[in-house]
Amino acid sequence: xxxxxxxxxxxxxxxxxxxxxxxxxxxxxxxxxxxxxxxxxxxxxxxxxxxxxxxxxxxxxxxxxxxxxxxxxxxxxxxxxxxxxxxxxxxxxxxxxxxxxxxxxxxxxxx
Numbered sequence: 001x002x003x004x005x006x007x008x009x010x011x012x013x014x015x016x017x018x019x020x021x022x023x024x025x026x027x028x029x030x031x032x033x034x035x036x037x038x039x040x041x042x043x044x045x046x047x048x049x050x051x052x053x054x055x056x057x058x059x060x061x062x063x064x065x066x067x068x069x070x071x072x073x074x075x076x077x078x079x080x081x082x083x084x085x086x087x088x089x090x091x092x093x094x095x096x097x098x099x100x101x102x103x104x105x106x107x108x109x110x111x
Contacts, residue, residue, distance in 0.1 A: 032059055032080070033073045042087035049109045054092060056106045057084065058099070065101045077103050 035041045049055065059075050060068035068074070075083075080103060081091055089107035098104050 032057060032083075033069060033075050038083050039086055042083055042089075046087040046089055046109060051109055054106050054108050055084070055089060056104065058102050058104050060101055061103050068101055077105070080105055 032038060045055070057080055059080060062071070062074050062076050064071070084105070084107045085091070088110065090110055091105060092108040093106045095104040095106075
């Protein structure tokens with residue numbers, strides 16, 4: 001999948017592990033709802049990010065969907081924004097129509 005792409009390095013990490021400092025984009029897909037202390041985890045992640053680095057968060061949308069976790073564990077768009085901004089990140093962009101069942105938000109560490 002990354003053949004010929006020289007500026008991308010994929011690193012899988014556990015929620016408790018340290019993130020690579022040189023990364024410019026973190027991509028977390030459908031995992032935030034599994035993390036126990038989300039504010040602390042996001043604050044730690046934001047502190048490790050370079051200024052200007054981005055974090056993409058992808059979580060299942062609210063409501064009854066043909067796939068995804070139970071409604072009780074889903075995070076709303078408002079919750080995602082509140083968690084990320086509480087950690088010192090700013091909403092940079094979103095792709096509301098990119099995925100049929102997921103919210104796709106991109107945050108940036110303020111300069």
